[in-house]
Amino acid sequence: NAGVTQTPKFQVLKTGQSMTLQCAQDMNHNSMYWYRQDPGMGLRLIYYSASEGTTDKGEVPNGYNVSRLNKREFSLRLESAAPSQTSVYFCASSTALASGNSYEQYFGPGTRLTVT
Amino acid sequence: KNEVEQSPQNLTAQEGEFITINCSYSVGISALHWLQQHPGGGIVSLFMLSSGKKKHGRLIATINIQEKHSSLHITASHPRDSAVYICAASGGGADGLTFGKGTHLIIQP
Numbered sequence: 001n002a003g004v005t006q007t008p009k010f011q012v013l014k015t016g017q018s019m020t021l022q023c024a025q026d027m028n029h030n031s032m033y034w035y036r037q038d039p040g041m042g043l044r045l046i047y048y049s050a051s052e053g054t055t056d057k058g059e060v061p062n063g064y065n066v067s068r069l070n071k072r073e074f075s076l077r078l079e080s081a082a083p084s085q086t087s088v089y090f091c092a093s094s095t096a097l098a099s100g101n102s103y104e105q106y107f108g109p110g111t112r113l114t115v116t
Numbered sequence: 117k118n119e120v121e122q123s124p125q126n127l128t129a130q131e132g133e134f135i136t137i138n139c140s141y142s143v144g145i146s147a148l149h150w151l152q153q154h155p156g157g158g159i160v161s162l163f164m165l166s167s168g169k170k171k172h173g174r175l176i177a178t179i180n181i182q183e184k185h186s187s188l189h190i191t192a193s194h195p196r197d198s199a200v201y202i203c204a205a206s207g208g209g210a211d212g213l214t215f216g217k218g219t220h221l222i223i224q225p
């Protein structure tokens with residue numbers, strides 16, 4: 001099993017450009033998440049999806065859109081990148097359902113994005 | 117919104133020392149997670165606990181629900197334990213995690 005995979009690993013964008021970060025998991029997990037990690041701020045939740053076809057905003061959703069394409073894949077799109085979106089982005093997945101118990105989260109290797 | 121605080125922010129110790137990292141949170145939770153992030157960036161889940169104590173090898177995690185406090189202990193620390201340790205709170209179900217800012221641990225030989 002590959003676990004959680006993310007592409008690309010690194011990306012440099014100019015202000016105003018768009019791009020999509022891809023995430024896939026092969027663990028048949030129900031829930032998937034996008035976090036960003038910034039120095040001094042820790043990790044913060046951008047969006048999450050409790051099941052295929054559903055998505056919800058997290059703490060810092062502005063400037064991002066997401067798609068839960070199917071159970072395996074959850075993509076994050078930046079429509080018009082800004083320097084404030086320079087960060088390391090982590091995708092994660094969990095067997096958790098929309099309500100009920102908490103479960104361990106499994107993280108992808110991260111995408112380092114720089115917006116100039 | 118849950119506030120998750122960790123201490124200390126930075127910790128340098130000698131090999132063999134007993135290490136304690138503390139985490140407190142402001143509102144009730146479903147579970148508390150301890151994560152490890154090595155240089156190079158990968159994040160690995162160490163523990164998830166909602167009560168009591170868990171142990172994996174030299175790592176021990178405890179939680180006191182009434183006091184909204186958790187600790188991560190490392191016994192007989194080793195240079196390979198050098199990493200950032202992050203605690204995170206989950207409210208239950210598919211809710212995302214709320215993270216502390218991490219503790220940067222360096223174990224010197």
